[in-house]
Amino acid sequence: MDIFSIFTLCGGLAFFLYGMMVMSAGLEKIAGGKMEKMLEKMTSNPVKSLVLGAGITIAVQSSSAVTVMLVGFVNSGIMKLSQAIGVIMGSNIGTTITSWILSLSGIQSTNFFIRLLKPESFTPILALIGVIMIMASNSKVSKAKNTGTFFLGFSILMFGMGLMSSAMAPLADDPRFAQVLTAFTNPIFGLLVGAVVTAVIQSSAASVGMLQALSMTGSVSYAMAVPIIIGQNIGTCITAVISSIGVNTNAKRVAVVHVAFNVLGALIFLPIYYFGHYFINYPYEEAINPFSIAIAHSIFNVGTTFILFPFARKLEQLALMVVKENNDEDEVIIDERLLKTPSFAITQCYKVTATMAKVTRETLVMSVRMLKQYNPKVAEIINKNEVLIDKYQDTLESFLQKLSGRELSDEDSNKISQLILSISDFEKIADHAIHILNIANKMNRKEWTLSPETIEELKHVVNAVKEVFDVTVNAFVGHDLSMAYHVEPLEQVVDDIAYFAKKNHIRRVKKDKSHIKRGFVYAEILNDLERISDHCSNIATNIIQSIHSSVPKHILKSQLKTADAGDFTSTVEEFRHKYSVEPKSYK
Numbered sequence: 001m002d003i004f005s006i007f008t009l010c011g012g013l014a015f016f017l018y019g020m021m022v023m024s025a026g027l028e029k030i031a032g033g034k035m036e037k038m039l040e041k042m043t044s045n046p047v048k049s050l051v052l053g054a055g056i057t058i059a060v061q062s063s064s065a066v067t068v069m070l071v072g073f074v075n076s077g078i079m080k081l082s083q084a085i086g087v088i089m090g091s092n093i094g095t096t097i098t099s100w101i102l103s104l105s106g107i108q109s110t111n112f113f114i115r116l117l118k119p120e121s122f123t124p125i126l127a128l129i130g131v132i133m134i135m136a137s138n139s140k141v142s143k144a145k146n147t148g149t150f151f152l153g154f155s156i157l158m159f160g161m162g163l164m165s166s167a168m169a170p171l172a173d174d175p176r177f178a179q180v181l182t183a184f185t186n187p188i189f190g191l192l193v194g195a196v197v198t199a200v201i202q203s204s205a206a207s208v209g210m211l212q213a214l215s216m217t218g219s220v221s222y223a224m225a226v227p228i229i230i231g232q233n234i235g236t237c238i239t240a241v242i243s244s245i246g247v248n249t250n251a252k253r254v255a256v257v258h259v260a261f262n263v264l265g266a267l268i269f270l271p272i273y274y275f276g277h278y279f280i281n282y283p284y285e286e287a288i289n290p291f292s293i294a295i296a297h298s299i300f301n302v303g304t305t306f307i308l309f310p311f312a313r314k315l316e317q318l319a320l321m322v323v324k325e326n327n328d329e330d331e332v333i334i335d336e337r338l339l340k341t342p343s344f345a346i347t348q349c350y351k352v353t354a355t356m357a358k359v360t361r362e363t364l365v366m367s368v369r370m371l372k373q374y375n376p377k378v379a380e381i382i383n384k385n386e387v388l389i390d391k392y393q394d395t396l397e398s399f400l401q402k403l404s405g406r407e408l409s410d411e412d413s414n415k416i417s418q419l420i421l422s423i424s425d426f427e428k429i430a431d432h433a434i435h436i437l438n439i440a441n442k443m444n445r446k447e448w449t450l451s452p453e454t455i456e457e458l459k460h461v462v463n464a465v466k467e468v469f470d471v472t473v474n475a476f477v478g479h480d481l482s483m484a485y486h487v488e489p490l491e492q493v494v495d496d497i498a499y500f501a502k503k504n505h506i507r508r509v510k511k512d513k514s515h516i517k518r519g520f521v522y523a524e525i526l527n528d529l530e531r532i533s534d535h536c537s538n539i540a541t542n543i544i545q546s547i548h549s550s551v552p553k554h555i556l557k558s559q560l561k562t563a564d565a566g567d568f569t570s571t572v573e574e575f576r577h578k579y580s581v582e583p584k585s586y587k
Contacts, residue, residue, distance in 0.1 A: 005167045012163025012213075016206050019157025026150030046086040046312055050305070053090020063095035064202060064239040065340070067258060071243045072337030075251035078348065081319065084254050085312045088261060092233070092301045098205040099294040102161060102212050120162050127155035164213040187227040187274050191266065194231025204236035208297060212290035222283045222292070226273050229296050233262045233304075243337065249326050251335075253319035260318055265304030333395040342406050346415050349396060349403075353423055354477045356392040359385050360426050361469055364433040364532065367440065368462050371525065372455070374444035379437060386434050393427040418542040422476065425535040425542075429469070432528040432535075439521055439528075453508065454522055457501040460579045464494045465529045467575075472536040475543055487540030489571035494533040497579060498526045 057066050070087055073079040133148025198207040211228055214220055237259045244255035277284040283292070308315065334352050338345040363385040366378055397420055404416050443449070450458065468490040475483035505522055 005170055008163055009167035012160045012165075012167055013201070013206065013210065015156050015160030015163060016209055017160070017201065017203060019153050019155070019160055020203060020205055021153070023150055023153030023157055026146050026148075026153055046082075046309070049083055049086025050090040050093075050309065053087035054094040055090070056087075057091040057094025058097050063091040063204065064236060066091045066094075067240040067254070068243045068337055069341060071240060071247060071251045071254050072335040074254050075247040075332050075335045075337070077332070081250050081253050081257070082312075082316055085257050085315055088254070088258050089305045089309060089312070092261070093305055095204060095236075096294070096298040096301050099208045099212070099297040102205075102209045103290040103294040120158070123155040123158045126151045127159075130155065161209050161213060164210060165216050185223060187223075187270055190224055190227030191231040191234070191270065194228035195235035196231075198232045198235025199238040202236075202239050202242075204232050207232045207235065208293065212293050215288050215290055215293055218287050220288055221285050222288045222296075223274075223285060225288045225293060226296055227270060229293065230266045230270055230300055233300065234259075234266055237262055247335070248332055249323055252323045253316075256319040256322050257315050260315055261304070261308060264308060265300065268307060269300055269303065333392060334399050336399065336402070339399075339403055339406065342403060342408055342412055345399075345403055346412055346419070349400060349419055350477070350479075352392065352396060353419065353426065354473065356389060356396070356423070357426050357473045357476065359389055359392070360430045360433070361466075361473065363389070363430055364436075364469065365466070367433040367436040370437055370440035371443070371450070371458070374440050379441065382434070382437050386430055389427055389430040393423055396423050415546055418546045422539045422542045425538045429532050429535050432532050436525060436528050439524055443521060448521065450522065451508070454501075454505065457497075457504060458522075458525065461494065461497050461501060461526065461529050464490065464497055464575070464579050465532055468494060468533050468536045472539050475540055479543065479546075481544060484540040484543040486571060487536055490575055491533045491537040492572050493575040493579065495530060496576065498530050501526055 053066065057063050067088065070079065070084045074081060074084055130148040130151030130153075133144050134152065137145035137148070194207065194211075197210070198204050201207060208229070211220070211225060211232075215225065237255070240255040240258040244252045276282070288296075334345075334348060338348055363382055366382050366385075370378060370382075400416050400420055400423075404413065408416070468487060471483055471490060472487050474480065475487065502523060
C-alpha cells in the first residue's frame with residue numbers, strides 16, 4: 001500500500017461522510033418535520049419511545065443526529081430525561097440498518113440479478129436519476145428535489161465505500177499489514193481503536209464502513225473485528241458529549257445515559273465473546289466479511305438494548321447521581337440545536353411565543369388591577385415580567401433570523417415572517433401594560449381615584465380587551481382561522497366602548513371641573529387599552545395572512561370587514577350586547 005492508496009482511502013472516507021450527510025439531509029426534508037413532531041408527542045411509555053427511536057434513526061440514517069436532537073429537546077424542556085432514554089436505546093437499534101446497507105458491497109456473484117444488488121452496479125444510475133430530479137425541480141424545496149438529494153447522497157456514500165475498499169485491497173498481500181494486525185488480537189486494543197477512530201470522525205456508520213471495507217481483504221478475523229465494533233459504539237457517544245457542553249443539567253444527563261448504555265454493553269458483551277468461544281463453538285479465528293460485520297453489529301446493539309431496557313430507570317438514576325442538580329441555571333428559552341430541524345424549530349417557536357403571550361396576559365391583568373389598588377410587591381412582579389418578555393422577544397427574533405437563513409419551504413419562510421411580526425405585537429402589548437402600571441403608580445402617589453361611573457365604564461373596556469386578547473392567543477396557539485376571524489369584530493367593539501367612555505367622561509368634566517386632571521389619566525388608560533386591541537388585530541391578521549400570504553395586510557384587514565358584511569356586523573352586535581354598549585353611544 002503506497003502513498004497514493006492512502007490518498008484514495010482519505011478521499012473515499014471524505015466521499016462517504018459527505019454522502020452520509022447529504023443523504024440524511026434529504027431524508028429529513030422528505031419527512032418534513034414529521035419525525036421531530038412524533039418525538040415531541042412522546043409519552044412515558046418506554047416501549048413506544050424505543051420503537052420511535054429506532055424508526056427515526058432509520059429514517060434520518062444517523063444516530064448522532066437523533067442524539068443531538070434529544071439533547072436539544074431535553075435542554076428546551078420539550079422532553080423529559082426518562083422519555084429520552086428509550087429513544088437512545090431505540091436509536092442504537094436503528095443505526096444497525098446502515099451496516100446492512102453497506103454489507104451489499106461484499107456481494108460476490110456472476111449472476112446478473114445478484115450483481116444488480118451490488119451498489120457499484122446500481123448507484124451510478126441512482127446518482128443520474130437524483131441529479132435529473134434536482135435539476136428538473138423548479139421549487140427551491142420540493143419532495144422531488146429532496147428525493148433526488150437522497151439518491152445522490154446514497155450514491156456518493158457508496159462510491160466512497162468503493163474507494164475505501166479499492167484503497168485497502170493491496171493490504172491483503174502486504175506482510176507488514178499482517179504484522180500490524182497481530183496487535184488487534186488484544187481485545188482491549190481493538191476496543192480502543194474502534195472508539196478512538198469513531199470519536200475522531202464522529203460517525204459510527206463511517207467507522208463500520210471502513211471496517212467492512214477492510215474486511216474485504218480477507219485479513220480481518222472475528223476476534224479482531226468484534227472488539228472494534230463494540231468500541232465503535234462507545235466512540236459514537238462523543239457526539240452527545242460534545243453536544244452537551246453548555247446545556248442544562250438534564251441535557252447533560254442525556255449524554256451520560258448514552259455513554260453509560262454503550263459502556264455497560266461493552267462490559268457485558270466483550271468478556272462473553274472473548275471467553276465464550278472456549279465453551280461454545282462459534283466463529284473466532286476465521287476471516288470476517290461485511291455481511292458478518294453487519295450481523296455482529298446488530299447482535300451487539302439489539303442484545304444490549306434487550307438486556308438493559310428493563311433497567312432504564314436505573315440508568316436515569318445513574319445520570320442523576322453523576323450530574324447533580326444545579327439550581328442556578330438560567331432558563332433555556334429555545335435551544336439553537338433545533339436549527340438543524342427547521343420544521344420542528346418553527347413549531348417550537350410558536351409554543352415559546354404562546355408562553356410569552358401567557359406572561360403578557362398576566363402582566364396586563366395585574367397592571368389593570370393596580371388602578372384600583374396599588375401594591376408595590378405586585379409592581380415588582382410586573383416589572384420582572386416585562387424584563388422576561390423582552391428576553392423572549394430578543395431570543396426568539398435572533399433564533400428566527402438564523403432560521404430564516406436555512407433552506408426552507410415557502411410555507412416555512414412565510415411562517416417565520418408572521419412569527420416575527422406577532423412576537424413584536426405581543427411585546428408592544430406588554431409595553432402598554434407597563435404604561436398602565438406607571439399610570440397606577442402616579443395615581444397612587446398623587447392620591448387620585450377614579451369615580452364609580454368611570455370604574456364601571458372601564459370595567460367594560462377591560463373585560464372586552466381581555467376577551468379579545470384571549471381569543472387572539474387561542475387562535476395563535478391553535479393556528480385557528482375561525483377564531484382569528486373573530487378578533488376584528490371584537491377589536492371594533494373595544495374601539496366603540498372606548499369612544500363611548502371618552503364621550504361620557506367629557507360630559508362629566510363639563511359638569512364637574514374636578515374631573516379634569518383625572519380625565520387626562522383616564523384618556524391615557526383608554527388609549528392603551530385600544531392600542532392593545534389593535535395589536536391583537538395585527539396578530540390575528542398575521543395568522544390569516546400565513547394562509548393567504550399573497551394579500552397585503554392593509555387590504556386583508558379591509559376585506560375582513562367587507563367580505564361578509566352581514567356576518568361581521570352580527571358578530572359586532574353580539575359583542576356589543578355582551579358588554580352592554582348602548583347603540584346611541586355609537587352615533
